[in-house]
Amino acid sequence: MRVFLALILLWLAFLSFATTYSIELAVETDGTFVGKALVCTSVEPGQRELLFRLYPNAFGPFVKLTEAWSGEAPLHMDSVEPTVWVIHLPEGGTQTATIQLRFEGRLPKELLGYGIFAQTSFTMTLSQFYPILAPWDGEWRVYPAFPFGDNVVAEVADYTVELTLPADFLPVGSGEENFRSGKWRISGEKLREFGLVLVRGYESLSSVWQEIPLRVFFPPSLRPAAEKAIKVTQEALDIYTEKLGDFPYPDLDMVIVPLASAGGVEYPRLILIGEKYALNPESEIFAEIVAHELAHQWWYGEVGVDQVREPWLDEALATYTSSLYFEAKGKLQEKVVEWRYRYERAKRLNPAATVGSALWEFPSGQGYSGYVYAGGALFLHETRELLGDALFFSALRSFREKFRWRLAQGAELLELFSEINPEVASLVRKYFGKD
Numbered sequence: 116m117r118v119f120l121a122l123i124l125l126w127l128a129f130l131s132f133a134t135t136y137s138i139e140l141a142v143e144t145d146g147t148f149v150g151k152a153l154v155c156t157s158v159e160p161g162q163r164e165l166l167f168r169l170y171p172n173a174f175g176p177f178v179k180l181t182e183a184w185s186g187e188a189p190l191h192m193d194s195v196e197p198t199v200w201v202i203h204l205p206e207g208g209t210q211t212a213t214i215q216l217r218f219e220g221r222l223p224k225e226l227l228g229y230g231i232f233a234q235t236s237f238t239m240t241l242s243q244f245y246p247i248l249a250p251w252d253g254e255w256r257v258y259p260a261f262p263f264g265d266n267v268v269a270e271v272a273d274y275t276v277e278l279t280l281p282a283d284f285l286p287v288g289s290g291e292e293n294f295r296s297g298k299w300r301i302s303g304e305k306l307r308e309f310g311l312v313l314v315r316g317y318e319s320l321s322s323v324w325q326e327i328p329l330r331v332f333f334p335p336s337l338r339p340a341a342e343k344a345i346k347v348t349q350e351a352l353d354i355y356t357e358k359l360g361d362f363p364y365p366d367l368d369m370v371i372v373p374l375a376s377a378g379g380v381e382y383p384r385l386i387l388i389g390e391k392y393a394l395n396p397e398s399e400i401f402a403e404i405v406a407h408e409l410a411h412q413w414w415y416g417e418v419g420v421d422q423v424r425e426p427w428l429d430e431a432l433a434t435y436t437s438s439l440y441f442e443a444k445g446k447l448q449e450k451v452v453e454w455r456y457r458y459e460r461a462k463r464l465n466p467a468a469t470v471g472s473a474l475w476e477f478p479s480g481q482g483y484s485g486y487v488y489a490g491g492a493l494f495l496h497e498t499r500e501l502l503g504d505a506l507f508f509s510a511l512r513s514f515r516e517k518f519r520w521r522l523a524q525g526a527e528l529l530e531l532f533s534e535i536n537p538e539v540a541s542l543v544r545k546y547f548g549k550d
């Protein structure tokens with residue numbers, strides 16, 4: 116009985132920490148939108164405000180909050196930086212806050228940054244269109260937005276999103292899509308963020324991998340890329356799940372869209388693939404994009420990362436995990452040679468940085484991918500050689516287990532490796548140390 120009670124208490128404690136978003140969004144053909152978000156979250160003693168991020172504003176004034184209230188009472192809000200909005204909670208706070216936010220915005224018609232918040236002839240990519248609650252761990256984990264790298268730092272939450280769209284658009288989002296009485300409804304649990312793309316004139320291809328539905332949405336001329344994306348995903352899932360354990364989500368969607376300075380972008384249960392790479396689906400880079408973004412479902416989606424302070428953590432893990440797909444084709448050594456070249460080049464470009472550097476240590480992105488992706492993957496590769504496969508992958512599984520649906524710290528992964536073999540310390544010095 117006591118155990119039973121303890122379990123109930125644990126369950127209640129867990130419930131009080133799950134943030135929920137109920138979002139209503141109406142999008143017009145011209146790319147303007149209005150929305151309302153009902154956010155329910157736990158509040159710790161002493162917490163007087165909630166901080167929300169409007170990430171698209173890193174590139175211009177694209178989204179704004181117009182109103183905030185709780186119950187009947189309006190809440191005071193101010194913007195301290197275009198991407199950071201403070202909502203002041205009412206006095207005499209409780210353990211949970213339920214607040215409503217009204218927001219509006221417009222999608223630019225050009226691809227800014229990665230091009231993940233943009234309207235083109237056949238797509239509306241709505242990444243981070245809504246106010247995203249910043250993580251609180253005794254203080255707000257908030258940084259200025261950088262024009263490169265991934266900037267989202269968030270805890271997982273449960274989402275229900277109701278969409279009113281122009282009739283010819285179909286939504287593809289982080290969750291299960293349903294159409295009822297003229298509205299689309301998408302819901303998903305334990306999502307680090309809610310990814311959303313609207314497409315028109317697209318076709319889709321479906322497949323199933325061990326009861327996990329896989330779908331690709333693509334412009335009709337790019338069917339070969341969609342077929343290849345499914346094939347790579349199926350093969351990579353066989354390999355990743357054997358090494359890392361089960362796939363973290365109930366399904367996965369992929370959408371081929373125009374992107375700018377990115378080959379692909381990851382969201383929970385959703386992957387964007389850059390259209391220009393889909394023109395040549397038999398190229399190695401195309402398979403690499405799919406394999407890399409798929410690996411992010413574990414590293415970023417399930418195991419959260421502070422992508423600004425420790426961008427190496429999910430990028431190195433995703434890069435190394437994706438190389439397992441190439442290893443199965445006898446191409447791991449090729450990858451290692453490529454990483455060495457990119458890492459050495461990054462060291463020449465930005466000698467002050469290390470693999471463990473934060474985003475702000477890469478002025479205008481100098482050396483970023485060479486250190487974070489290539490150098491980080493080299494570190495993991497050399498660690499694997501030192502520990503052997505069995506211990507290396509069991510350490511990755513332990514790390515995953517420990518930080519499932521939470522924000523992880525890189526130091527914990529390094530410690531896990533070092534506990535297995537103290538000689539890892541010299542690799543840590545080599546890749547993370549500053550001379």
Ligand SMILES: [Zn+2]
Binds near residue numbers: 407411429430433
């Ligand atoms: Zn990545």
